[in-house]
Amino acid sequence: MADHLITGNAVVGQSGGPTAVINQSLVGVVEGLRGCPEIKTIYGAHHGVRGLVSGDLLDLTILPADRLDAVAATPSAALGSTRDKPDAEYCQRIFESCRTYDIRYFFYIGGNDSSDTCRIVNELSNQAGYELRCFHVPKTIDNDLVENDHTPGYPSAARFVAMAFLGDGLDNTSLPGIKVNIVMGRHAGFLTAASALSRQSETDGPHLIYVPERAFTVDDFIADVDRVYTKLGRCQIAVSEGIQDAEGNAISAMMSGLNERDAHGNVQLSGTGALGDWLAHQIRNRLTPEGGKPPRVRADTFGYLQRCWPDASPIDQVEARLAGQKAAQIARSGDFDGSIVIKRVKNEPYQVGFEVVPLDAVAGKTRHMPTEFLHQNNNVTDAFLEYARPLVGDIPTIGRLG
Amino acid sequence: MADHLITGNAVVGQSGGPTAVINQSLVGVVEGLRGCPEIKTIYGAHHGVRGLVSGDLLDLTILPADRLDAVAATPSAALGSTRDKPDAEYCQRIFESCRTYDIRYFFYIGGNDSSDTCRIVNELSNQAGYELRCFHVPKTIDNDLVENDHTPGYPSAARFVAMAFLGDGLDNTSLPGIKVNIVMGRHAGFLTAASALSRQSETDGPHLIYVPERAFTVDDFIADVDRVYTKLGRCQIAVSEGIQDAEGNAISAMMSGLNERDAHGNVQLSGTGALGDWLAHQIRNRLTPEGGKPPRVRADTFGYLQRCWPDASPIDQVEARLAGQKAAQIARSGDFDGSIVIKRVKNEPYQVGFEVVPLDAVAGKTRHMPTEFLHQNNNVTDAFLEYARPLVGDIPTIGRLG
Numbered sequence: 001m002a003d004h005l006i007t008g009n010a011v012v013g014q015s016g017g018p019t020a021v022i023n024q025s026l027v028g029v030v031e032g033l034r035g036c037p038e039i040k041t042i043y044g045a046h047h048g049v050r051g052l053v054s055g056d057l058l059d060l061t062i063l064p065a066d067r068l069d070a071v072a073a074t075p076s077a078a079l080g081s082t083r084d085k086p087d088a089e090y091c092q093r094i095f096e097s098c099r100t101y102d103i104r105y106f107f108y109i110g111g112n113d114s115s116d117t118c119r120i121v122n123e124l125s126n127q128a129g130y131e132l133r134c135f136h137v138p139k140t141i142d143n144d145l146v147e148n149d150h151t152p153g154y155p156s157a158a159r160f161v162a163m164a165f166l167g168d169g170l171d172n173t174s175l176p177g178i179k180v181n182i183v184m185g186r187h188a189g190f191l192t193a194a195s196a197l198s199r200q201s202e203t204d205g206p207h208l209i210y211v212p213e214r215a216f217t218v219d220d221f222i223a224d225v226d227r228v229y230t231k232l233g234r235c236q237i238a239v240s241e242g243i244q245d246a247e248g249n250a251i252s253a254m255m256s257g258l259n260e261r262d263a264h265g266n267v268q269l270s271g272t273g274a275l276g277d278w279l280a281h282q283i284r285n286r287l288t289p290e291g292g293k294p295p296r297v298r299a300d301t302f303g304y305l306q307r308c309w310p311d312a313s314p315i316d317q318v319e320a321r322l323a324g325q326k327a328a329q330i331a332r333s334g335d336f337d338g339s340i341v342i343k344r345v346k347n348e349p350y351q352v353g354f355e356v357v358p359l360d361a362v363a364g365k366t367r368h369m370p371t372e373f374l375h376q377n378n379n380v381t382d383a384f385l386e387y388a389r390p391l392v393g394d395i396p397t398i399g400r401l402g
Numbered sequence: 403m404a405d406h407l408i409t410g411n412a413v414v415g416q417s418g419g420p421t422a423v424i425n426q427s428l429v430g431v432v433e434g435l436r437g438c439p440e441i442k443t444i445y446g447a448h449h450g451v452r453g454l455v456s457g458d459l460l461d462l463t464i465l466p467a468d469r470l471d472a473v474a475a476t477p478s479a480a481l482g483s484t485r486d487k488p489d490a491e492y493c494q495r496i497f498e499s500c501r502t503y504d505i506r507y508f509f510y511i512g513g514n515d516s517s518d519t520c521r522i523v524n525e526l527s528n529q530a531g532y533e534l535r536c537f538h539v540p541k542t543i544d545n546d547l548v549e550n551d552h553t554p555g556y557p558s559a560a561r562f563v564a565m566a567f568l569g570d571g572l573d574n575t576s577l578p579g580i581k582v583n584i585v586m587g588r589h590a591g592f593l594t595a596a597s598a599l600s601r602q603s604e605t606d607g608p609h610l611i612y613v614p615e616r617a618f619t620v621d622d623f624i625a626d627v628d629r630v631y632t633k634l635g636r637c638q639i640a641v642s643e644g645i646q647d648a649e650g651n652a653i654s655a656m657m658s659g660l661n662e663r664d665a666h667g668n669v670q671l672s673g674t675g676a677l678g679d680w681l682a683h684q685i686r687n688r689l690t691p692e693g694g695k696p697p698r699v700r701a702d703t704f705g706y707l708q709r710c711w712p713d714a715s716p717i718d719q720v721e722a723r724l725a726g727q728k729a730a731q732i733a734r735s736g737d738f739d740g741s742i743v744i745k746r747v748k749n750e751p752y753q754v755g756f757e758v759v760p761l762d763a764v765a766g767k768t769r770h771m772p773t774e775f776l777h778q779n780n781n782v783t784d785a786f787l788e789y790a791r792p793l794v795g796d797i798p799t800i801g802r803l804g
Contacts, residue, residue: 163712273675276675277674304702309565399475401465
């Protein structure tokens with residue numbers, strides 16, 4: 001009901017850990033709103049809700065299309081992002097700021113925390129009888145939003161992880177040893193699982209994959225590594241930063257010292273090599289034969305490059321843009337709020353559709369890897385590979401001498 | 403003097419840390435030797451001199467051109483590499499193995515240790531009156547071979563570092579903080595310096611660059627970081643893994659515990675996040691205001707991805723291939739031994755030439771960054787940027803909103 005559209009301004013913000021395609025969604029929203037006579041000014045909020053409450057806004061209405069295209073192709077949040085997770089009082093300030101700037105359309109690009117912010121702000125506006133359309137545009141490399149087949153940001157990060165395991169696996173074949181690679185993912189193992197997309201022959205790594213969805217014990221880990229290393233003379237291992245024991249305690253919490261907690265009270269997992277070094281140390285200690293030579297053990301923590309590497313998955317770029325455009329389109333169609341979700345229509349050829357679901361369907365919930373994606377034996381299933389392969393784009397083919 | 407050529411077999415091996423283009427040089431040697439009637443079989447030695455002394459050889463003569471092209475485009479050492487650094491007795495076994503397999507042409511792709519191996523084997527063959535052509539084909543991401551303008555492998559690793567700092571710099575602008583990135587390079591800072599190739603505006607990082615060529619003190623480091631962070635509200639820092647104090651002691655040696663030593667007695671620098679974590683810890687400890695909130699400090703250690711990332715610099719691929727071909731060509735031209743070197747002819751348009759120098763001109767020597775590439779203020783000079791920019795290929799242009 002476009003004739004129901006209220007006249008006013010729009011604001012768009014970016015939240016949480018940036019991705020390689022979060023600017024595609026930003027530009028998608030701006031493109032989708034342009035030319036709508038009811039929408040006067042499209043503001044960009046610097047550093048998400050933080051800029052919105054402080055009035056740190058940028059007029060995006062006047063930016064030329066080529067500038068927008070250049071921004072869209074650039075990784076990380078061009079508006080700046082924030083780790084603020086607004087409580088009720090903070091949401092009240094967001095709502096008041098919307099009133100101040102005559103904002104009637106609020107778009108927030110982020111993970112499930114951002115969806116929750118949209119939900120609360122939406123409730124406040126409803127209570128106040130102030131018409132405010134609130135839209136959540138999905139974004140997370142963790143791929144842990146419910147209702148979505150996958151989330152913008154994940155395919156590009158998965159592409160990085162697959163490329164990294166491909167190169168690293170060849171390196172570890174050249175100079176054989178035990179190699180631990182720590183991959184981002186606090187609660188969901190989707191990104192770590194993407195390491196398996198690098199495999200092109202039966203003996204290619206990763207030989208072992210550990211995700212938060214499966215309880216981790218050091219004893220089993222050492223036994224697994226020993227088995228693979230004894231058989232192949234090398235072992236490439238993918239480990240989620242968020243691996244946890246059977247009681248749900250993060251393994252990283254077992255390590256003393258350098259850990260920092262963020263504003264949400266979570267232990268800092270990224271931006272430190274501690275977990276990888278600790279696992280390497282365990283392997284070296286326990287697999288060194290008495291009086292013998294320790295195996296060559298190395299650990300790399302892929303870190304922030306996973307979410308900002310400037311070679312995004314082509315499909316991810318297209319989908320992130322469309323997700324932003326879809327949110328704008330639905331906002332322009334009348335009295336709606338909601339979260340945009342990606343649904344897979346079919347796999348061959350790959351095809352997706354975009355829908356809108358209520359904000360509370362996504363807000364504050366975490367999606368985990370489904371059982372059918374996880375093999376008992378520290379591996380992923382073919383079903384996962386079929387799911388993930390179309391997302392990451394072309395991966396180089398390995399040439400071998402024999 | 404082609405008519406002087408002795409009839410026999412050839413062997414080629416790969417040594418040391420692999421690179422993204424070490425297989426280009428391998429294939430270049432094979433291509434360059436093909437069709438030479440005096441050379442009967444071209445062997446590939448598995449894991450370098452280790453395979454040569456144990457007779458673990460592969461017949462490369464029969465491989466079709468398309469297979470070779472696929473191998474050339476694949477990162478890491480397709481034959482397998484080795485960390486063995488042969489002493490006189492080991493070199494004697496190499497020489498005897500050459501006799502056993504009627505090898506008259508020996509090509510070794512590697513760093514200055516490999517050049518030294520060539521030199522010793524060459525001397526042994528001269529003493530024994532056994533005609534053996536010994537060629538060193540340069541390879542190292544550290545770029546630390548004397549006589550060379552740059553070495554195959556460096557441009558691709560430099561490309562990775564530049565791309566990484568570009569993405570990471572945008573990430574650190576989105577969520578501002580202090581970010582330490584540890585880059586490979588035990589004695590030479592060329593690779594760490596390549597981080598500066600990511601800059602596209604005045605306030606882009608890296609804001610501070612620390613290389614082994616300049617004495618490192620924690621006090622100065624903290625003061626530098628404080629100055630930048632106070633000014634910009636963020637700070638992106640490039641640190642060589644091999645930074646050392648004024649006495650030449652590695653800073654990494656100041657950290658207790660997990661460090662391992664390799665066969666050469668060197669402290670393990672790569673494959674651990676310890677140096678980055680330690681520097682982040684120093685910053686956090688010393689820049690947290692009394693009773694105040696610590697700054698957001700993160701450290702990433704880029705690790706092995708720097709040398710194996712499957713997106714090699716186009717120029718590096720071409721030059722590594724040519725270096726191998728050149729070695730074969732000179733071997734076929736008569737009574738020569740030597741090390742292939744790259745000389746820059748001019749910068750605009752970029753042009754290089756390949757020459758051969760005596761083995762002892764390169765063997766066992768380490769090249770450092772020249773003074774004119776290093777700015778006093780923890781930065782690189784324009785001279786370095788002009789030197790390095792043509793090597794890495796195209797880097798994405800950053801799109802910005804303002």
